[in-house]
Amino acid sequence: MTSSAARSAGRRRRPRALPAVASLYGLLLLAGCAGNMPSALNPGGTGAARVAGLWWLLFWISVAVFVEVMALLIWALVFRRGNARVRHGQPLRFVTIAGAGLPFVILVAVYGVGLRDLAALGEAPGPDAPAVEVTGHKWWWEVRYPGASGATANEIHIPVGERVRVRLRTDDVLHSFWVPQLMPKTDLIAGETRETWLHAERAGSYRGQCAEYCGNQHAHMAFLVVAQPRADFDTWLARLNAPARSPETDTERRGQQALVQGTCAACHAVRGTTARGRVGPDLSNVGSRWSIGAGAVPNDAGHLGGWIANSQTVKPGNAMPPQPVDAAQLPDLIAYLRSLE
Numbered sequence: 540m541t542s543s544a545a546r547s548a549g550r551r552r553r554p555r556a557l558p559a560v561a562s563l564y565g566l567l568l569l570a571g572c573a574g575n576m577p578s579a580l581n582p583g584g585t586g587a588a589r590v591a592g593l594w595w596l597l598f599w600i601s602v603a604v605f606v607e608v609m610a611l612l613i614w615a616l617v618f619r620r621g622n623a624r625v626r627h628g629q630p631l632r633f634v635t636i637a638g639a640g641l642p643f644v645i646l647v648a649v650y651g652v653g654l655r656d657l658a659a660l661g662e663a664p665g666p667d668a669p670a671v672e673v674t675g676h677k678w679w680w681e682v683r684y685p686g687a688s689g690a691t692a693n694e695i696h697i698p699v700g701e702r703v704r705v706r707l708r709t710d711d712v713l714h715s716f717w718v719p720q721l722m723p724k725t726d727l728i729a730g731e732t733r734e735t736w737l738h739a740e741r742a743g744s745y746r747g748q749c750a751e752y753c754g755n756q757h758a759h760m761a762f763l764v765v766a767q768p769r770a771d772f773d774t775w776l777a778r779l780n781a782p783a784r785s786p787e788t789d790t791e792r793r794g795q796q797a798l799v800q801g802t803c804a805a806c807h808a809v810r811g812t813t814a815r816g817r818v819g820p821d822l823s824n825v826g827s828r829w830s831i832g833a834g835a836v837p838n839d840a841g842h843l844g845g846w847i848a849n850s851q852t853v854k855p856g857n858a859m860p861p862q863p864v865d866a867a868q869l870p871d872l873i874a875y876l877r878s879l880e
């Protein structure tokens with residue numbers, strides 16, 4: 540094929556490829572809209588609804604300005620080309636109004652709406668509102684409730700339909716608390732207690748994520764907000780004060796022994812046992828949690844075994860060193876931890 544023939548073949552192919560790529564891109568975008576996507580544009584509560592409202596306002600203003608500018612451009616190119624009879628004075632007035640006056644009005648209006656939303660988002664819930672204390676660690680979230688002796692990790696339960704006060708602290712570096720469907724980001728700053736709130740309009744799980752780069756496992760610093768009816772939430776909270784479930788089978792009993800007598804107890808706590816470590820997550824309800832390692836792997840027996848044996852292969856750099864667990868003890872330990880719900 541000569542070079543000119545190749546060029547013309549390339550020219551012929553391009554128009555067919557372009558719409559196909561554009562359609563595929565469009566389909567991917569639409570696919571992202573399906574289901575309960577953890578997106579700020581799919582709000583599940585009043586906080587995120589304000590952010591989404593502002594986003595759509597800005598989007599439609601941008602669309603209107605873009606269409607207007609393109610229409611003027613086409614009009615100038617098509618109809619005003621070579622037109623020498625431009626009256627002086629008129630263009631200046633047009634540019635002043637459309638090019639400076641209109642943008643000024645739009646920007647001031649959007650600024651006003653933004654200030655209104657900012658004030659609403661900063662308004663703390665009343666003193667009687669339920670509260671939760673969240674501490675960021677490299678790389679997991681410690682979750683405690685005032686008055687409850689126990690703690691959980693990477694999972695925040697809240698009553699649906701109520702505004703919940705969230706107190707945020709960090710144990711080490713800068714993190715950022717973000718639940719896109721419920722509330723915009725709040726940074727966790729060393730030495731400070733920051734406050735935000737959560738409100739979910741419907742029961743369900745909302746994915747959260749650390750939104751500030753905090754080290755090599757920043758991406759594995761996810762959490763879940765579980766919004767549940769008041770009665771279910773009260774039951775769940777009462778269990779956070781109670782001792783962990785007792786082992787019922789011989790395997791589970793051996794697993795509990797291995798945990799409290801081994802190295803696990805130095806860093807982890809299980810309520811009602813002598814394991815009272817505070818370095819790593821409280822394991823009293825670890826069997827019911829949504830994941831292991833703050834979103835690193837699913838919470839099932841296989842992944843749990845792998846995590847105990849050597850979590851460094853799953854989440855390199857995390858604070859838990861490889862464990863010298865006897866191969867015969869590992870199934871007992873897994874069975875006991877899986878039973879803690």
Ligand code: CUA
Pocket residue numbers: 675678713714715749750751752753754757758760
């Ligand atoms: Cu914590 Cu990023």
